[in-house]
Amino acid sequence: MAGRTLLFIIRKKMVVLFIAALFLATGLYHWAASALARKAYYPLQGKKIVLDPGHGGVDSGANDSSGFKEKTVNLEVALKLRELLVLGGAEVIMTRTDDSDVTEKGDPGKKRYHRDMDGRRKLMNESGADVFISLHVNACRGAHRTRGAFVYYHKNSESGKMLAECLAAQLNHYVADYKKEGELAIHKACTANYYLLRNAKIPAALVEMGFMTHPEEKRLLSNKDYQKGLAKALADGLRDYFLNQALSS
Ligand SMILES: [Zn+2]
Structure with a gap:
């Protein structure tokens, strides 16, 4: 016993x-x-990054009768990207984390759209962050063979240009695997005069992650794995940017 x-x-x-x-x-x-x-992702260590999933709330962004809503894709990718950046040691500020716009933070005297933009601008410029990235989905009716990501920066911002080029390089690399013959899929970073880029006091880029008017890309943009790939490409682009910056300073 x-x-x-x-x-x-x-x-x-x-x-x-x-x-x-x-x-x-x-x-x-x-x-x-x-x-x-x-x-x-060590160059991300200690960096502060503002992620701005475009649209939200009553503003769906690019959408169609199939139920596709740009605002949802923007948020999904931004949340996945936040995860990767935090893992790399960065601090992430989101302009929104759910299906709402940013009007609450904007000038109450302005109309909804401008109040929303104003809210995003304030969050960007008052954040004390190192960079700002706005995420969107493109639409171009009648151009079904155009796909891939477009990254924009403001012409007066050298660091914005470097940021946009780093993001574009990684996104082009990612999209290249999906490109079919005869398609326009690889795009250079280019300048644009968007409100948030024009008013940014920190290096800023606006990313159109793909075309919802390209039938296959529209399907991919709603696919969780493809979204993860986009987030990874964006995180890689940010890492490259901070690495370049460290090397050039
Ligand atoms: Zn948009």
């Missing part, structure tokens, strides 16, 4: 030890995984 009790106690201890070892191994695995992620 005493022998059996002893055996029972030993077994019980072994089970406890096994569970403890399992917890330790899981903890170590997660620590190692996040340490690896931090190393891969």
